[in-house]
Amino acid sequence: MVQTDEESKVKKNPDLQPPEYKARKKIRYQNMGYNTDKHVIYVTNRLNILSHYSKHISNSNIPCCNCCGENSHVDFLGIDHIAGKNQMDSEPKLIKLGYSSKLKGKVLINWIMENNYPKGFQILCHNCNVAKGLIGNNNICTHETIRQEETFARMEEQSSFEL
Numbered sequence: 613m614v615q616t617d618e619e620s621k622v623k624k625n626p627d628l629q630p631p632e633y634k635a636r637k638k639i640r641y642q643n644m645g646y647n648t649d650k651h652v653i654y655v656t657n658r659l660n661i662l663s664h665y666s667k668h669i670s671n672s673n674i675p676c677c678n679c680c681g682e683n684s685h686v687d688f689l690g691i692d693h694i695a696g697k698n699q700m701d702s703e704p705k706l707i708k709l710g711y712s713s714k715l716k717g718k719v720l721i722n723w724i725m726e727n728n729y730p731k732g733f734q735i736l737c738h739n740c741n742v743a744k745g746l747i748g749n750n751n752i753c754t755h756e757t758i759r760q761e762e763t764f765a766r767m768e769e770q771s772s773f774e775l
């Protein structure tokens with residue numbers, strides 16, 4: 613069905629939606645069944661992945677961010693492509709397993725599980741993930757840049773003491 617500009621504008625702005633539209637949308641979401649078995653499987657698989665990489669990369673028994681340590685809730689965490697989503701398209705080991713940067717959401721989660729948690733991923737909180745992905749940050753979270761600067765500053769301080 614072709615959508616007119618007017619219709620898409622209404623869809624994007626809840627204030628413009630007539631009450632019937634909102635009610636229909638609510639029913640549709642309810643019917644999608646967020647409590648169905650499929651959703652439970654998704655949540656379980658996601659938790660397994662968060663736990664696995666946190667254990668192996670951050671040495672933590674509970675899911676946490678590998679950069680800042682955030683561990684208050686799994687909703688704040690996500691799966692990060694360490695080398696970058698698109699860069700991983702040219703990683704021979706991952707290509708062999710059928711990796712593609714097009715894998716997203718549930719499909720990515722299923723792929724990671726089916727391939728027994730391949731290397732190349734880590735868990736980051738959404739804050740660190742966004743900072744890492746900002747243009748000009750070269751795939752490094754700002755926390756890491758600050759840590760490096762502090763280390764250099766300390767090293768400089770120490771070397772000037774020795775002079």
Ligand SMILES: [Zn+2]
Pocket residue numbers: 677678679680681682736737738739740741
């Ligand atoms: Zn973090």
Ligand SMILES: [Zn+2]
Pocket residue numbers: 679680739740743753754755756
């Ligand atoms: Zn960070």
